[in-house]
Amino acid sequence: MMQSVAIALLFIFALFTEASLIASLGKPFNAIPFLFLVGIVVMHRLQPGYGIAWFILSAIFLPTLSQDKGIWLAYVAVAIAGSLLMDRVFTNRSIYALLGLGATLYVLFALIQLFFKTEAYQLFYGFIFAMIGIYTGSAIARFSERYTKQLFIIRQ
Amino acid sequence: MAIINVKWTQETRRMAGTAGAFVFIVILLVAIFQIPALSGIAQRIQSGFVRVGTGVGKTYDRLTRSENALIVERDRYREQAAELAIDQAEFSQLKQDIEEMQALLAYKQTAPYETIASKIIARSEAGEHTILIDKGEVDGVRERLAVVVEDGHMIGYVASVRRNTSTVILLEHESSNVPVKIIGSDETIGLVEGQGGFLLHMGFIPQRVEIAESDVVVTSGLDGIFPQGLVIGLVDSVEKNATAAFQEAFVRPLYDADDFTNVLILDPFNREL
Numbered sequence: 417m418m419q420s421v422a423i424a425l426l427f428i429f430a431l432f433t434e435a436s437l438i439a440s441l442g443k444p445f446n447a448i449p450f451l452f453l454v455g456i457v458v459m460h461r462l463q464p465g466y467g468i469a470w471f472i473l474s475a476i477f478l479p480t481l482s483q484d485k486g487i488w489l490a491y492v493a494v495a496i497a498g499s500l501l502m503d504r505v506f507t508n509r510s511i512y513a514l515l516g517l518g519a520t521l522y523v524l525f526a527l528i529q530l531f532f533k534t535e536a537y538q539l540f541y542g543f544i545f546a547m548i549g550i551y552t553g554s555a556i557a558r559f560s561e562r563y564t565k566q567l568f569i570i571r572q
Numbered sequence: 573m574a575i576i577n578v579k580w581t582q583e584t585r586r587m588a589g590t591a592g593a594f595v596f597i598v599i600l601l602v603a604i605f606q607i608p609a610l611s612g613i614a615q616r617i618q619s620g621f622v623r624v625g626t627g628v629g630k631t632y633d634r635l636t637r638s639e640n641a642l643i644v645e646r647d648r649y650r651e652q653a654a655e656l657a658i659d660q661a662e663f664s665q666l667k668q669d670i671e672e673m674q675a676l677l678a679y680k681q682t683a684p685y686e687t688i689a690s691k692i693i694a695r696s697e698a699g700e701h702t703i704l705i706d707k708g709e710v711d712g713v714r715e716r717l718a719v720v721v722e723d724g725h726m727i728g729y730v731a732s733v734r735r736n737t738s739t740v741i742l743l744e745h746e747s748s749n750v751p752v753k754i755i756g757s758d759e760t761i762g763l764v765e766g767q768g769g770f771l772l773h774m775g776f777i778p779q780r781v782e783i784a785e786s787d788v789v790v791t792s793g794l795d796g797i798f799p800q801g802l803v804i805g806l807v808d809s810v811e812k813n814a815t816a817a818f819q820e821a822f823v824r825p826l827y828d829a830d831d832f833t834n835v836l837i838l839d840p841f842n843r844e845l
Contacts (some may be wrong), residue, residue, distance in 0.1 A: 420593035427597050428604070436618040440625025442633050465590030473597055480605070481618075 423458065423466055425555070429472060430454045435481035447541040451478060452494070452525060453549035456518045463559050464502040471495035486532030490525045497524050511554060518550040519543075573686055665833075672721070672834040679723045680836060685799065688712060688837040690719075693737070697832070701745040701766065703728070703829060707711050707837065708736040716799045718791070718838045726750070726802040727789060727829045730837065742829050743772055743804065751795055752804055752823075754781075755788040764789065764804055764823055771808055777819040799840045 434450040443447075451474050459467020475491035478484075498521055505520075506513040526539040580588075604610045636647075673689075680687045686710055694704035707713050717730045719740050728742035729750070741748050748766035752774065762777040777783060787807040793800025808824040 418594055420589055423593050424597040424600055428600065431601075432618055432621060433615070436621035437625040440622045441628060442629030445629070445632070463586055463590060465587060466593060469594040469597070470591055473594070473601075476598075477601055 419462075423462075423470075424452070426458075427470060431474070431477060431481065432502055435478065439482060441519070444538065444541040445545075447538040448545040448549065449522070449525070449542050450549070452491075452522070453514060453518065453546050454551055455494075455519060455552040456498075456514070456546075456550050456559055457522045459498055459502060460506070461554065464499050467502070468495045468499050471498065484529075486529060490528040493528055494521050494525050511551070514550060515547065518546060518561055522546045584676070607807075632824070669834060672832055674814040675722045676834060676836045679720070683724070683838065685841075686712075686839040688839065690835050690837055692829075692833050692835060693705075701728075701742040701748075701768070702731070703740045703742065705738050705740055705835060705837075708734050709739050710735055711839060712839065713738045716797045718802055720802060720836050720838060721827055721829070721832045721834075724802055725827050726798070726804055727825070727827060727832075727835070729798065740835075743768065743825060744768065748797060750804065751792045752789050753800075754783060754807075754824070755790045755801075755803075761792075762821070770825070772805065772823040772825065774821040774823050775806075775818060778819060779814070779817070779819060781819070783807060783819065783821055785809060798839075799838055802838075 434448075438448050438450050439446055454472065455467055455470040458470050470493045471494050475488040475495070478491070479488050498517070501520060503519055506517040512520050521541055526543065529539060530536055588613050602613045632817040668837075676689060680689070688707050690705040690707040690713075692703050693706045697700040705719075713730055713733050715730050715733055718726050719728050719730065720726050726743065728740045728745070728748065730738050732739045737772060742765055743750065743764065745766045747770045748764075750764045751762075752764045753761050761781045761783070762774045764772045764774050767773050774789065789804045791798045791800055791802040791804065803826060805823040806826040808822045811820040811822075813819070
């Protein structure tokens with residue numbers, strides 16, 4: 417229950433941060449895929465179900481706040497691919513699995529957005545920010561797990 | 573009944589938790605977007621995020637901008653400042669034109685004779701006290717017609733007329749002379765003459781006439797050319813000499829012709845009925 421509430425609040429925070437704060441930063445920082453990288457960390461450290469729900473909700477609500485065309489399609493594809501990869505490929509809880517999952521899903525994410533974006537080089541910056549963000553996000557998640565076991569329960 | 577019989581295994585709990593989180597987020601976001609009070613709060617949070625992001629972006633841009641880019645931007649702002657200065661000067665001139673014309677129009681509507689609106693197109697050098705206006709013989713201008721500004725304050729009269737332009741000598745001109753009286757009285761009590769300076773000399777004031785500082789001096793209309801009642805100025809000082817035949821005074825004009833670009837020429841011989 418508490419975990420659901422915490423993830424709900426985290427999602428809303430990440431949604432507003434991506435649509436308002438990140439989008440207002442100048443180039444190249446407005447390419448940070450904040451909602452995506454937090455979703456990857458949630459998917460890997462908690463349950464794949466939470467991650468799938470996260471990406472589906474991103475596909476539903478992000479287009480209402482941002483100006484990106486086609487973003488919903490990218491998130492739906494990431495949700496589907498993520499559930500398959502978590503089930504068959506990146507099954508362990510190591511940092512390498514997390515980075516591998518993040519890199520694979522970001523490539524898919526970027527490929528779909530290539531059809532809609534006019535400045536494709538932004539996706540390259542997004543990849544770098546995503547990798548740094550996933551690693552940092554994982555470190556933050558591990559740190560918070562020590563003190564808030566109710567919020568981030570390690571999946572067994 | 574099927575729901576009550578479900579075995580709550582760990583996997584089932586996990587799926588229920590995920591579904592619960594999903595539904596909770598959807599309900600919360602729909603509430604935020606639909607309920608005015610909550611959407612107001614959300615919009616304030618978003619606008620705060622936008623302000624922070626914009627500030628950070630601008631700071632980063634300022635810190636990383638190249639010297640050449642700064643020089644180009646500086647030159648662009650200089651050009652804009654120069655253009656704005658020109659626009660500002662034009663705007664000020666237009667504003668002054670409008671204000672002068674409004675005052676002249678208001679006076680023109682009440683004046684019981686023909687008037688000719690005119691613009692000052694040239695001024696003499698300092699000390700000469702003449703101006704050139706853009707109306708001449710073809711417009712009906714004649715010599716010795718009074719020239720006024722604002723609401724009927726006389727600043728001079730037409731001295732010479734050409735086809736399309738005329739020369740006006742101002743009251744301060746040494747050859748200027750206008751019969752005047754104190755406002756409210758019926759008789760002419762003096763002659764205002766220019767001295768080449770700012771103050772006008774008022775002479776031929778009978779000794780019996782009481783005249784004081786700040787009395788309003790107006791045209792008397794005695795010569796039949798200048799309409800009576802046009803304001804010349806205020807008495808600045810009076811020189812009484814009991815042994816002299818007449819008193820003398822100095823008159824301070826209320827307006828300086830240098831402050832105006834639009835004037836009105838009065839033609840009392842073409843009366844409007």
